[in-house]
Each structure stands twice: as structure tokens, then as C-alpha cells.
Amino acid sequence: MDDEVLLRKSPDRDGVDTGDAPPPDTGVPEPPRARGSVSRVLSVTRYGGIYVLVVMVAVFSLVSPATFPQGATFWQVLNSNAVPALAALTLVVPLAAGVFDISIANTMSLSGVVCAFLLVHAHWSPLAAILVALGSALLIGVVNALIVVVGKVESLVGTLASGFVVQAVVLWCTSSQTITGQELTGSFQNIVFDQPIGQMTLPVLYALAVGLVIWYVLSMTPLGRRIYATGFNREAARLAGVKTARIQASALVASAFLAGLTGIVITAQLGAGSPTGGNSYLLPAFAGVFVGATQIRPGRFNAWGTVLAVILLGTLTIGLALATVPQWAQQLATGLVLIAALVIAGKERRSAGRGDKTKRLRAHRGRAAPHRVG
Amino acid sequence: MSGSRVLAVSGLSKTFPGGRVLHDVALDLRAGEVHALVGHNGSGKSTLIKILSGYHDCDPGGRAWLGDDEVPLQALGRPDESGRAPVAFVHQDTSLILELSAIENFALHRGFGRSSSLAAASDKRIRAETAAVLAELAPSVDPELPVSRSAPVDRTMIAIAIAVESLPPEGGVLVLDEPTASLPHSDVVKLQALIRQLTAKGRAILYVSHRLEEIIELGDRVTVLRNGVRVITDDIAGMGKADLVRHMLGDEAKLAGRRAPSGEIGRSSSPPALEVRQLTGSIASEVSFRLGRGEVLGVCGLPGSGASEVCALLTGNRAGARSGSVKVSGGAWVPATSRRLGESIALVPADRVHKSAIGPMTIRENLTISSLRRFGRLLLRRKAERRFTDRWLNVLGVVGPKGDNSIQTLSGGNQQKVMIGRVLGRDTDVLVVSEPTAGVDVGAKAAIYTLLDEHVSQGLSVIVESSDTDDLVSLCDRVLIFRRGVVAAELSADEISEQRLINEM
Numbered sequence: 001m002d003d004e005v006l007l008r009k010s011p012d013r014d015g016v017d018t019g020d021a022p023p024p025d026t027g028v029p030e031p032p033r034a035r036g037s038v039s040r041v042l043s044v045t046r047y048g049g050i051y052v053l054v055v056m057v058a059v060f061s062l063v064s065p066a067t068f069p070q071g072a073t074f075w076q077v078l079n080s081n082a083v084p085a086l087a088a089l090t091l092v093v094p095l096a097a098g099v100f101d102i103s104i105a106n107t108m109s110l111s112g113v114v115c116a117f118l119l120v121h122a123h124w125s126p127l128a129a130i131l132v133a134l135g136s137a138l139l140i141g142v143v144n145a146l147i148v149v150v151g152k153v154e155s156l157v158g159t160l161a162s163g164f165v166v167q168a169v170v171l172w173c174t175s176s177q178t179i180t181g182q183e184l185t186g187s188f189q190n191i192v193f194d195q196p197i198g199q200m201t202l203p204v205l206y207a208l209a210v211g212l213v214i215w216y217v218l219s220m221t222p223l224g225r226r227i228y229a230t231g232f233n234r235e236a237a238r239l240a241g242v243k244t245a246r247i248q249a250s251a252l253v254a255s256a257f258l259a260g261l262t263g264i265v266i267t268a269q270l271g272a273g274s275p276t277g278g279n280s281y282l283l284p285a286f287a288g289v290f291v292g293a294t295q296i297r298p299g300r301f302n303a304w305g306t307v308l309a310v311i312l313l314g315t316l317t318i319g320l321a322l323a324t325v326p327q328w329a330q331q332l333a334t335g336l337v338l339i340a341a342l343v344i345a346g347k348e349r350r351s352a353g354r355g356d357k358t359k360r361l362r363a364h365r366g367r368a369a370p371h372r373v374g
Numbered sequence: 375m376s377g378s379r380v381l382a383v384s385g386l387s388k389t390f391p392g393g394r395v396l397h398d399v400a401l402d403l404r405a406g407e408v409h410a411l412v413g414h415n416g417s418g419k420s421t422l423i424k425i426l427s428g429y430h431d432c433d434p435g436g437r438a439w440l441g442d443d444e445v446p447l448q449a450l451g452r453p454d455e456s457g458r459a460p461v462a463f464v465h466q467d468t469s470l471i472l473e474l475s476a477i478e479n480f481a482l483h484r485g486f487g488r489s490s491s492l493a494a495a496s497d498k499r500i501r502a503e504t505a506a507v508l509a510e511l512a513p514s515v516d517p518e519l520p521v522s523r524s525a526p527v528d529r530t531m532i533a534i535a536i537a538v539e540s541l542p543p544e545g546g547v548l549v550l551d552e553p554t555a556s557l558p559h560s561d562v563v564k565l566q567a568l569i570r571q572l573t574a575k576g577r578a579i580l581y582v583s584h585r586l587e588e589i590i591e592l593g594d595r596v597t598v599l600r601n602g603v604r605v606i607t608d609d610i611a612g613m614g615k616a617d618l619v620r621h622m623l624g625d626e627a628k629l630a631g632r633r634a635p636s637g638e639i640g641r642s643s644s645p646p647a648l649e650v651r652q653l654t655g656s657i658a659s660e661v662s663f664r665l666g667r668g669e670v671l672g673v674c675g676l677p678g679s680g681a682s683e684v685c686a687l688l689t690g691n692r693a694g695a696r697s698g699s700v701k702v703s704g705g706a707w708v709p710a711t712s713r714r715l716g717e718s719i720a721l722v723p724a725d726r727v728h729k730s731a732i733g734p735m736t737i738r739e740n741l742t743i744s745s746l747r748r749f750g751r752l753l754l755r756r757k758a759e760r761r762f763t764d765r766w767l768n769v770l771g772v773v774g775p776k777g778d779n780s781i782q783t784l785s786g787g788n789q790q791k792v793m794i795g796r797v798l799g800r801d802t803d804v805l806v807v808s809e810p811t812a813g814v815d816v817g818a819k820a821a822i823y824t825l826l827d828e829h830v831s832q833g834l835s836v837i838v839e840s841s842d843t844d845d846l847v848s849l850c851d852r853v854l855i856f857r858r859g860v861v862a863a864e865l866s867a868d869e870i871s872e873q874r875l876i877n878e879m
Binding site for chain 2: 220221222224225226228229232233235236237239240241242299300
């Protein structure tokens with residue numbers, strides 16, 4: 001067992017693995033953890049969003065009993081939030097790695113337009129058009145990586161700038177016109193309008209698949225651990241042997257790729273290649289990913305938290321719309337939810353992990369000074 | 375040169391959660407004297423100064439006098455309505471804003487009517503006044519240029535001038551905390567002239583320094599602290615460096631407790647674990663040395679001597695590297711400027727909070743971040759990782775908390791143990807440990823020594839960079855002492871003692 005290599009150097013722990021002197025915690029999960037997992041399942045901190053969702057559904061059902069508690073509403077929430085969920089998931093990876101990617105909206109527009117152009121004007125097959133569109137998005141990812149990681153530009157500004165350039169190129173090449181054509185309907189649209197389960201359309205499945213992949217990578221693999229370490233403390237991670245530059249570069253390429261995918265779905269949904277098709281998704285995506293970071297794995301940008309947050313915000317919007325509340329009130333509600341979630345999460349984080357050390361930590365904080373003397 | 379008493383304190387004690395670091399210390403300063411405060415790391419110097427400045431509250435029982443009037447301790451560093459305080463401080467890293475000119479920095483600190491201090495800098499009369507003060511105290515400074523373009527010594531002099539301006543017109547105490555730590559020797563003379571100029575006007579100076587020669591040259595009286603207790607306050611005249619060292623360390627020069635050199639591992643026959651050739655950075659110049667397999671090499675020197683820079687260069691801080699090359703475990707020579715340099719040398723950084731601990735992550739995640747490979751590639755085997763963590767925490771002697779708690783729930787000493795556990799888990803032959811026991815209590819310190827020793831006896835080669843002589847005495851087979859960017863002295867196993875180390879620095 002390779003982890004024994006490390007322990008060969010401490011004589012008193014020899015033979016631990018062969019079982020003659022089992023350490024206290026081998027094998028069965030220890031009682032504290034077992035108890036922890038029960039409280040974890042019910043944890044308001046981790047799953048607060050689900051409770052809020054339940055309450056919200058109940059309230060909207062009471063307010064608009066004729067329209068809200070219907071099967072159609074359920075499918076509408078799912079279907080109309082698939083693209084916002086994809087856009088929000090796109091941001092999870094770069095943010096977890098400690099870099100912003102503002103250019104995703106423009107990359108969505110780019111790949112949507114490229115796809116539409118190839119279908120309508122070059123008469124390519126959908127598969128080829130999709131692949132080339134994804135390629136164009138990847139290219140933006142590589143450029144972002146060069147700007148941010150190699151050129152050492154602050155990611156927020158760097159990707160904002162590259163986003164402007166991408167948007168400009170898209171507008172120039174399309175003369176600001178939306179690309180339409182019969183090629184964008186029919187078989188191409190099947191990639192979004194097929195309904196494999198009930199009235200659920202395919203983009204919901206895409207979002208779930210993307211969420212699954214991101215969840216797996218971030219929480220189940222060593223790579224995910226390294227990504228989080230890079231995002232939390234890049235310098236410390238680098239000194240601990242994590243290849244932080246490579247991770248941040250890859251994260252930007254990954255986000256561009258996912259943005260490309262989302263752009264294609266948008267084009268299929270619209271039945272047209274809009275040169276600004278991605279723009280309206282950017283800010284809701286940030287809202288979703290930040291609220292998501294307060295859920296499931298509080299304190300970390302994570303896939304399922306993001307999906308939950310998007311559904312939450314989407315239900316809110318649809319519920320308010322069905323209650324015939326004016327549109328400004330919907331935005332107001334979104335803003336308030338965002339603020340509330342982040343404030344609560346901030347509080348939780350500050351008190352997180354105190355446990356039995358609470359008193360000592362408080363004592364430390366009271367002094368607020370490093371204890372190095374002399 | 376002994377004028378009337380300007381300031382006295384007594385009964386200063388300070389207790390931190392880790393223990394008592396200052397025991398009933400008294401100090402008095404006379405007008406026109408340079409009063410040196412010495413003591414090695416952990417002696418309580420910094421704590422004493424932080425109490426004087428009001429940064430720390432002292433334990434009950436502390437008293438203070440200005441002249442013959444008793445005042446509250448907190449009043450010493452607190453400015454009155456005119457912005458003047460009886461005691462002013464100049465710290466090692468001066469708090470100047472480098473982008474602003476000397477005059478603007480002056481204006482910021484002095485406030486000038488407090489409403490809009492930077493605007494005051496454009497007031498003609500204030501400009502002229504400030505320039506006059508600077509011309510007197512720091513004549514080599516151009517008051518209009520950004521401070522960043524001044525030499526380090528000039529920055530220190532600007533900081534001193536600003537501090538002096540915040541003292542009352544007469545008397546007052548100026549505390550200089552390691553003012554020469556990052557200055558080359560030639561510049562120290564310039565600073566000494568300024569200090570003499572100030573004492574001639576009746577100011578008292580409390581001068582904190584590790585550099586004993588300077589203290590003997592400049593000081594009138596000296597107070598020595600050892601382990602938080604005042605050992606002596608006496609005239610410096612007639613004292614030599616050896617006397618000071620004796621006071622600092624006590625009569626029992628601690629030769630015991632040194633570990634047996636790990637001799638049997640063929641240091642001479644097998645190729646060295648690390649060879650450094652002509653390594654040059656901004657301070658270090660053409661440093662060459664070898665590190666044997668299974669050897670612990672100490673590297674030390676006062677701040678600015680190049681010791682810490684060498685360690686930074688070795689572990690891949692390319693920004694500062696100029697030239698030189700490094701060879702690890704008989705591999706190829708790698709230029710110091712290459713990005714491949716740091717890869718095969720693991721580091722425990724000195725700055726635990728910013729460069730080592732990954733705050734929001736758990737103890738387990740912090741421990742295994744450098745050795746994740748052993749838990750799989752595409753799937754992290756959680757159970758194996760948990761078992762590994764539990765056993766390591768056991769080995770490290772981190773008792774109580776489980777690996778799933780945040781790293782921030784651990785005390786400084788336990789955090790440092792986890793950081794050392796992290797690098798020991800990394801697949802590496804050469805380890806650079808920087809200030810391994812800074813801010814760590816005595817028990818954890820011993821545990822860290824034992825841990826490193828055990829791994830060294832298995833063939834790990836370690837460079838220990840430390841300003842704590844305990845580390846060097848207890849851990850090292852050999853010590854390189856840096857001064858002004860070069861290896862000034864090399865102590866072999868039987869020569870390493872606290873006394874020698876302090877003398878050579």
C-alpha cells in the first residue's frame with residue numbers, strides 16, 4: 001500500500017496496514033460522522049434552498065391555485081431554466097479555480113452564430129456545424145487562457161476585454177443581423193425540442209449531464225481538489241506542488257467550451273443565430289452560481305448547488321409571473337434572494353468549523369495579532 | 375550622556391493563550407540616550423514594543439510614567455489634539471506609501487488640520503515647512519520625488535523624520551524597531567549620524583536591533599530580555615559583544631539537546647542531494663554549496679543577508695533570479711531562471727497564513743493536497759484518504775479534531791504540523807523548510823523536530839532556513855551563515871551553538 005511508504009519512518013506506527021495494531025478510526029464509520037450525516041441531510045445550511053423552494057411552491061399554489069400547481073408549470077420551470085442552468089454551470093469551473101470568465105456570453109453568441117451560418121449559408125450537416133461551432137468556442141477559451149494565465153491579466157478585466165472583441169467580431173461578420181433560415185428548423189431543432197420524458201425537452205438533460213460531469217470532476221477526482229485549492233489560495237497551492245497555471249488555463253478553456261455548447265442550444269431554441277443571443281444569460285448565470293455556492297457544498301462553487309439555485313430563481317420568476325406581478329417585482333425578488341442568500345452564507349462561513357474550538361478562536365480573534373514575539 | 379528620566383514603565387507582563395511571554399518587565403529611558411533593547415527571538419522584545427504602542431493591552435499591573443507624572447500605559451502612543459504623542463515608532467517595514475512623495479507622506483501622517491491631509495500637501499507654507507524639516511533630518515532626500523525612488527536608507531530616514539515630527543517639540547521617545555535590518559552596512563553609518571543628531575537635542579531613542587556591533591557602537595545603555603524576563607539594564611561602555619551574547623543566552627550555553635549527526639548515511643561517497651552553483655539574486659551573489667543525502671543544512675542570517683532569498687530562489691521564485699544553476703539528486707544542472715527549478719524541491723513556506731495553509735479547506739484536504747496521486751487519478755478514494763489522514767494526524771500528534779474540520783480550527787502549532795506533514799507526503803528528496811517553528815509553542819516545536827529527524831534518518835535531505843537559533847541548533851548537521859549576500863561562515867556539527875550563531879550573524 002503506497003500510503004504506508006510515508007509511515008515507514010515512524011516506528012511506532014509500523015504494521016498499521018497489516019492489521020495487528022488498528023488505528024482508532026479504521027473500517028466502520030465512527031459515531032460522530034454517522035450522527036453528522038443525519039444532521040447533514042437535514043441541514044438548513046447545506047439544503048436551505050430546498051426548504052425555500054418547498055415554501056415557495058406552497059405559497060404560489062395558494063396565491064394562484066388555478067395556474068401554479070399544474071403539471072404544465074412544472075415542465076415549464078424545468079424547460080425554461082435549462083439554458084440558464086447551462087450558462088450558470090459554465091461559470092462553476094472557472095470560479096472554482098479562482099478565475100472569472102465574463103466572456104462566456106459573447107462566446108455563446110459566437111458559437112450560436114457560427115453554427116447558424118454554417119447550416120444556413122454553407123449548408124453543412126448539423127453535426128459538422130456543431131463541431132466547428134464548438135471549435136470556435138474553444139479558440140476563445142485558449143485566447144482567454146493566454147490573456148489571463150500567460151499574460152497575467154486580472155481575469156475579470158481580461159475576459160471582459162476578450163468578450164468585447166468577440167462581440168465586435170460577431171457583429172461585424174453578421175452585420176448585426178440575426179441569421180435565419182429553414183435549415184435552423186426541422187432536424188436541427190430536434191436537438192432541443194425532442195421530449196424523451198413527459199414534456200421535458202432535451203436541454204434539461206444536457207444541463208443535468210453537464211452538472212453531473214462538473215460534480216464528478218470537482219468532488220470526486222484529485223483534479224477537482226486541486227482546482228478548489230487553486231481557487232482558494234493560488235500561491236499556497238502552487239507551493240504545494242499544484243500546477244495552478246495549467247489548472248486556471250484549463251478552466252478557462254472548459255468554460256468557453258461549455259459556453260459554446262450553450263450557444264448552440266440557444267440557436268436551436270430560437271431557430272435563429274442571434275449575434276447577441278448569449279448576452280441576456282450572463283448576469284442571471286452569475287446570480288445562479290453565487291447563490292449555488294451557498295448550497296449543497298456551502299463555501300464552494302458547485303454544480304448541484306448551482307442547479308438548485310437556478311431552479312429556485314426560475315420558480316420564483318415563473319411563480320410571480322403567474323401571480324401577475326409586474327416584471328420589475330420579479331427582478332426585485334431575484335435581487336433580494338441573491339442578497340439574502342449571500343448574507344446568510346457569509347454568516348455561516350464565519351461561524352463554520354468552530355465546533356468545540358469556538359472559545360479559543362474567539363480568544364484569538366479578540367487579540368487579532370500574530371503571536372510571534374521576540 | 376545621562377539626562378533626566380523621560381519615560382519609565384514597570385510591571386509589564388503579557389499572557390497569550392500559548393503562555394506568558396513577558397514577565398514583570400521594567401524599563402526607563404533618559405533624555406538624550408540611545409537605549410538598546412536586545413534579546414533573541416521569542417525573548418519578548420516585540421511584545422514589549424507592542425505594549426508601549428498600545429497594540430497589545432498588558433496584563434493588569436503595568437504602570438507608566440512620563441517624567442515624574444504617572445500616566446496610563448495606553449497614553450504613551452496615543453496622539454493628543456495636536457497630533458503629538460510622547461512615544462513615536464518607526465517599524466522595520468516603514469509605513470510609507472511608495473507612490474507618494476516625501477512631503478505627501480508627511481502630510482498623510484501629520485494630518486495638518488485632519489480634514490484633508492493630502493490637500494495640505496499642496497499648501498505652499500506647509501510644503502516649505504516640511505521641506506525644511508526634511509532638509510534638516512534627511513538632507514539626501516528629494517522631498518518632491520516619489521518615495522519609491524529613494525534608497526532604502528533614505529526611506530528609513532523619512533520615516534524617522536515623520537515620527538520625530540509627531541513627538542512633542544521637546545523630549546519624547548523614539549522607538550526604532552530594527553531600523554537597519556534591511557540596510558547594507560555603508561548606509562547604517564548615515565542612519566547613526568541622524569540618531570546622534572536627535573539625541574543631541576534631548577530625544578531618547580529606544581533602539582531594537584539584532585546587530586550587536588551597532589548597538590555597542592551607538593548605544594548608551596542596554597536592556598537585555600531573555601524568555602520574557604529582563605536580565606539586565608546597564609551602561610554599554612565597557613561591554614563587549616560576548617557579554618551581550620552571554621546575557622542574551624544565559625550562562626548555561628545550551629549545547630545539550632543537539633541531535634547526533636546522521637553520519638552513517640554516506641554523505642561524502644554518494645552524489646549530493648542538491649548542488650547549488652553561483653546562485654545570484656537581488657541580494658545573494660554567487661552562492662555555491664552542496665547538500666548531502668540525509669543531511670540537514672541550516673541557512674541563516676539577519677534579514678537582508680540573502681539567506682531567505684536563497685531559499686526562495688531554490689524553490690522556484692524565478693522573479694528574483696539573476697543567474698546560477700542548481701542540480702538535484704545527480705540530475706542535470708537547471709538554470710536558476712528556469713521554470714523547472716522549483717518542481718523537485720518541496721517547500722514549507724514561512725508565511726503560513728498566506729502561502730501555506732489553504733484557509734477554507736479542511737484539515738484533510740490541506741494535508742493531502744501535495745500527495746493526491748496516491749489516492750487515484752480519476753476517482754479520489756475517499757476511504758483511503760480518510761485512513762491516511764487519521765493515521766497522519768496521529769503521527770503528527772494533532773489530537774482531537776477530525777480531518778473534516780476546517781484547517782482554521784487548529785492552533786498555529788498544529789497547523790504547522792499539518793503543513794510539514796503535507797510536504798513529507800510529497801514525493802521529494804529535497805525539502806526546504808522556512809521558519810519551521812515560527813509562532814509555534816514549545817510542545818509542537820519538539821514534535822516538529824522529531825518528525826523531521828525521523829524522515830532525515832530515512833534519507834530525506836533538508837534545508838532549514840530559520841531566524842530561531844533553536845531550530846538550527848536542534849536540527850542541523852551544518853549551518854551556513856549569510857552576510858551581505860554571501861556565505862560568511864560555515865559551522866560544522868560540533869561548532870553549532872547558539873553563541874556561535876549569534877556571533878557570526
